Amino acid sequence: MSLSLYDVTLPAFIRSFENLSAILKKGEAFADEKGLEHKTLLEARLIEDMGPLTAQIQRASDTAKFVAVRVAGIDNVPMADEEVTFADLHARIEKTVEILKAVEASAMDGKDEIEVVLKTGSGSKTFTARDYVLGFAIPNFYFHVTTAYAILRHKGVPIGKMDYLGSR
Amino acid sequence: MSLSLYDVTLPAFIRSFENLSAILKKGEAFADEKGLEHKTLLEARLIEDMGPLTAQIQRASDTAKFVAVRVAGIDNVPMADEEVTFADLHARIEKTVEILKAVEASAMDGKDEIEVVLKTGSGSKTFTARDYVLGFAIPNFYFHVTTAYAILRHKGVPIGKMDYLGSR
Numbered sequence: 339m340s341l342s343l344y345d346v347t348l349p350a351f352i353r354s355f356e357n358l359s360a361i362l363k364k365g366e367a368f369a370d371e372k373g374l375e376h377k378t379l380l381e382a383r384l385i386e387d388m389g390p391l392t393a394q395i396q397r398a399s400d401t402a403k404f405v406a407v408r409v410a411g412i413d414n415v416p417m418a419d420e421e422v423t424f425a426d427l428h429a430r431i432e433k434t435v436e437i438l439k440a441v442e443a444s445a446m447d448g449k450d451e452i453e454v455v456l457k458t459g460s461g462s463k464t465f466t467a468r469d470y471v472l473g474f475a476i477p478n479f480y481f482h483v484t485t486a487y488a489i490l491r492h493k494g495v496p497i498g499k500m501d502y503l504g505s506r
Numbered sequence: 507m508s509l510s511l512y513d514v515t516l517p518a519f520i521r522s523f524e525n526l527s528a529i530l531k532k533g534e535a536f537a538d539e540k541g542l543e544h545k546t547l548l549e550a551r552l553i554e555d556m557g558p559l560t561a562q563i564q565r566a567s568d569t570a571k572f573v574a575v576r577v578a579g580i581d582n583v584p585m586a587d588e589e590v591t592f593a594d595l596h597a598r599i600e601k602t603v604e605i606l607k608a609v610e611a612s613a614m615d616g617k618d619e620i621e622v623v624l625k626t627g628s629g630s631k632t633f634t635a636r637d638y639v640l641g642f643a644i645p646n647f648y649f650h651v652t653t654a655y656a657i658l659r660h661k662g663v664p665i666g667k668m669d670y671l672g673s674r
Contacts, residue, residue: 340510340511340616340618340636341508341509341510341514341636342508342509343508343509345640346514346640350640350641350644353641384552384659384660385659385662388659448508450508450509468508472514472518473518473521473671474671476518476644477518477648477671478667478671480644480645480648480649484649484652484653487649488652488653491552491553492553492660494553499646502645502649503641503645503646504641
């Protein structure tokens, strides 16, 4: 046993948000270079009933923040999902990273078996914090970051796997 | 410290492969229902220079397998990336899951600081096993599973987040 719930979540999420921020900058630069309206990318979706780029950033933000709320026990900081520009998305990411950075690693110690209840469309689902982190939060976080990447890649933005993984 | 390198990788990957297998079955059923050739999905890409569905499964397989090779120290089992049908992809997933299930959790104990060297386009990159798992293997694994999902979703396959996360 060498890792804590904190180790496997918030530091990795912070790093991924830094990569995501750089990816969004490449998206914006691409739009400007091609003379595309920014909303061509910001409102882009892989299919009509899937969330657009803005929603993918919002859901990545919520997924990361709620690990801090549900496991570390910090007060929730509601965010209104009103982002419509690249600058708004960067502000959302910065605010989220600030929240994550303020969490002490020790705030998640000994929390593996606490109960985490998620509301679902059909009711609610109860996890231990450990199962919530490994089986829900981590895959869900990378789902939304990857989908943001996929939307931009699909639209022709010149990004590659190293942008997603980061080069450090 | 409540989690091991094993806890945060192979069991989660095995579960995700089970979800991925169910997603592929929904893709195949959709193609059959719509009278589409299977290759319309199997060879589908989000953009021309990105890997098709088959490659996403192959890379998810390799990413998971190489955690077992590089951290648990099992012998590599080369796989030739020759999958062209849904049945081939299911066989690839089954073979990968079999390899992962054969790894003893204890084989990854005490390995956090061992050196992991990845070949890259421009040379090589050296990680500790811990950084390799948290900063490379986990995000890369979910990248390819999500991209497989995204390709099928983009093509109209009726799948949702619960198919990706699993309902257990």
